[in-house]
Amino acid sequence: MGSAEGGCHVERHFCVCIHGDLAGYYDLFFSGSSARPYIERPRHDHAQRVAGDWVRRKRNIHFTPTNAAYFGDEPRASYSESGTTEQGALGLIDDALVFEGEHGYTVNLPFESIGGVVLTPFKVRNNQQVGWTWKTALLVYRELNRRWFVYTWIADNVYGVAGALSEQAGVPIWEANGCVGPATGAVRLTQDFHGQWHRRGEGVFFLAPDRVLFDYRTAIHLSQVRRIDVFLRGGMFTNLIALRKDLLRIEIETPEGARQVVGFEVDDAASFGKQLAQHTQVPFEIHEGRKKKVG
Helix, strand or coil, rough: CEHHHHCCEEEEEECCCCCCHHHHHHHHHHHHHCEHHHHCCCHHHHHHHHHHHHHCCCCEEEEEEEEEECCCCCCCCCCCCCCCCCCEEEEECCEEEEEEEECEEEEEEEHHEEEEEEEEEEEECCCCCCCCCEEEEEEEEEEECEEEEEEEEEEEHHHHHHHHHHHHHHHCCCECCCCCCCCCCCCEEEECCCCCCEEEEEEEECCCEEEEEEEEEEEEEEHEEEEEEEEEECEEECEEEEEEEEEEEEECCCCCCCCCEEEEEECCCCHHHHHHHHHHHEEEEEEEECCCCCC
């Protein structure tokens, strides 16, 4: 189901989300007793300067630059004050989404390279450290050399930027809804003909709008998923392999119509499984207790 928010079409979906304790950012993004966003301080004239520069250079402006804060191109489970960030202006010109930082850092994402536009909750604490304030973050997915990057911003007019970008890039906007953040230290497993599991490497596991990503590369397209099972670690062993974490078992259908099984040892596997099941609408079950064999 879609909804109209801020003049743009929003699809209800899930994605990698920003969560965790962001207390370290209260002094970066809020000031004064009214808890005004940091990007609305007097430095906001940077966006005006960028807009003026674009006009003078006769650039084709699709969306006038707005004040924004940039958080890098990799999703994180939580953010801290020491995390890399850049204040600047975000807008759309010519054939790209462009961010121009106050200190010269720039991001240029051609419309044709964008694979997903996501709006997701962003939690920050005010300067009094009492309660929390939610901001909406813009996540832009891009695949380059088979690796996925997730560029993250908060902006004054985030819905306006997202709507314009969705229109120019020809991709829908996905709104986060009960999403799960990236899990580091996950292990990918494959299962052989005899049902035995084999570890194939460690990496970062997270959910993108239309796929499962492992170590920032496509692991599974959600359209392939046919069944999801979670096997909790406590007291359970598979064939000759003791689980180090909960096991997320995903049964998929290949383009040739064959069935395959892929597994991931991952923290909070149950939450990942629930989110996958909500979107794919395939059978889902959580298994507890001792099992002799999985698969």
